[in-house]
Amino acid sequence: MVMAKARAVDGPHQSFRKADIQRRELDKHDVLLEIHYAGICHSDIHTAHGDWGEAHYPLVPGHEIAGIVKEVGSDVTKFQPGDRAGVGCMVESCGSCENCEAGEEQYCLKGNTPTYDGVDKYGEPTQGGYSTHIVVTEDFVLHIPENLPLDAAAPLLCAGITTFSPLNRWQAGPGKKVAVVGLGGLGHMAVKIAHAMGADVTVLSQTLNKKDDGLRFGASAYYATKDEDTFDTLAGQFDLIINTVSAKININDYLSLLRLDGTLVNVGAPAEPLDVHVFSLIPQRRSFAGSLIGGIRETQDMLDFCAKHEIMPEIEVISADDIDDAYERVQKSDVKYRFVIDTSTL
Incomplete structure (x- = not known):
């Protein structure tokens, strides 16, 4: 198991606390990503606060994830250690329904597995990017082009x-x-x-x-x-x-x-x-x-488009200790325009 440092919340409108979480051992198609930056999305706030129904607590939000590949499973072909990579709003889908086969995994007829507040194929709760590491099957990992800084690339994975x-x-x-x-x-x-x-x-x-x-x-x-x-x-x-x-x-x-x-x-x-x-x-x-996010193929197209046109979000990089304050500021529209957590501060 890989132990990761994280920030978790234990219930609606509670403060974030330091946490240690376990990431699974790599399966043959898995990628271990060392997270460098994680964006704060309004969806994180809605979920953490239970606005869309009670979440599964303790909860580690975060689905705008950018970092460096540290290790890959034995049969991984799309990534190698050292690659710049990201993970967005989902980490699995059935892969066999008509929507998945059309590259629209976000509309998986059996339901995709969200990056956090979901349950993976092993029956374990998914925990997100407010952490130092994550393990994801290679089909749901994205290549981040070289000319996109990792901190600015993170919000592209959702926003x-x-x-x-x-x-x-x-x-x-x-x-x-x-x-x-x-x-x-x-x-x-x-x-x-x-x-x-x-x-x-x-x-x-x-x-x-x-x-x-x-x-x-x-x-x-x-x-x-x-x-x-x-x-x-x-x-x-x-x-x-x-x-x-x-x-x-x-x-x-x-x-x-x-x-x-x-x-x-x-x-x-x-x-x-x-x-x-x-x-x-x-x-x-x-x-x-x-419209709900996009499929993996379209998400890669988006990253390549943004790299080609040098499109990047306006960000404010914060410490993990400032997540609660950032949530309050987002709700007051007091951010220009996306908070990004520097996970080295976890």
């Missing part, structure tokens, strides 16, 4: 793929008008990626406080949604809207901004239901969709 996938699926690109709701950890990546794809990008945020940042990231326009005139001004303008916020909003107001055959895709996951009126959809044949 990056969560926004890249719907932009890719709904073909954001030249001639397309894309709006991004919220300019947080997810939203700022959506702006950067959509701009690199060639789309005309608009940010929709509550206030204009981050306008300079939004324009710097690649947006051509920035509107405050607290301004009642915004929804009249932008009515029927967008081909695609990516909603990144994890709070309940009036989704019908945003649907009104879509043009004919436009789509609003939700990637933010508020705990409360969203109310959708059917007449927000019918008149312009609009669609309201959801």
Whole structure:
């Protein structure tokens, strides 16, 4: 067994504590990753706080993981010790259902195994990246390109793929008008990626406080949604809207901004239901969709795309002792734009 240092939480709204956790012995297709950095995702907070139902405690969150391969199993062919590698939101799937065979393991019909708060094929609870080491089957490990620093690469394993996938699926690109709701950890990546794809990008945020940042990231326009005139001004303008916020909003107001055959895709996951009126959809044949991260192949495509276009998240690297404070700041939107834990401080 590999012993790893970690930070764990024992119940909803409890503080993080130091912990020692066991990682399994390497099977023949396993990779042992020494974690250097782990991003803090809003999903970590929702899960740790029990917002989506009670988690399995003690819990070690973290599914934005970047580090160096230390050891590989006897039959591993995709990695070798010394490789720069990452792990995202899932560590297993059945591999045989139609969705897995199509490279959409996140939609595994038998259910994928999440990086934390899940149960692996050995019947053991999965624990995430707020730790020094993790063991994952090679099929769920990603190559991190050389020109992406490991600290900046970590958030790409969730924030990056969560926004890249719907932009890719709904073909954001030249001639397309894309709006991004919220300019947080997810939203700022959506702006950067959509701009690199060639789309005309608009940010929709509550206030204009981050306008300079939004324009710097690649947006051509920035509107405050607290301004009642915004929804009249932008009515029927967008081909695609990516909603990144994890709070309940009036989704019908945003649907009104879509043009004919436009789509609003939700990637933010508020705990409360969203109310959708059917007449927000019918008149312009609009669609309201959801999107969950991306498959392993698409995640690697995203990493390569970000490396090619030199797209990186804006990060603030913190000590493991600052996780509780970081959680509070994320909930207050007091971060620009992603906290990343330096796991050497564990």
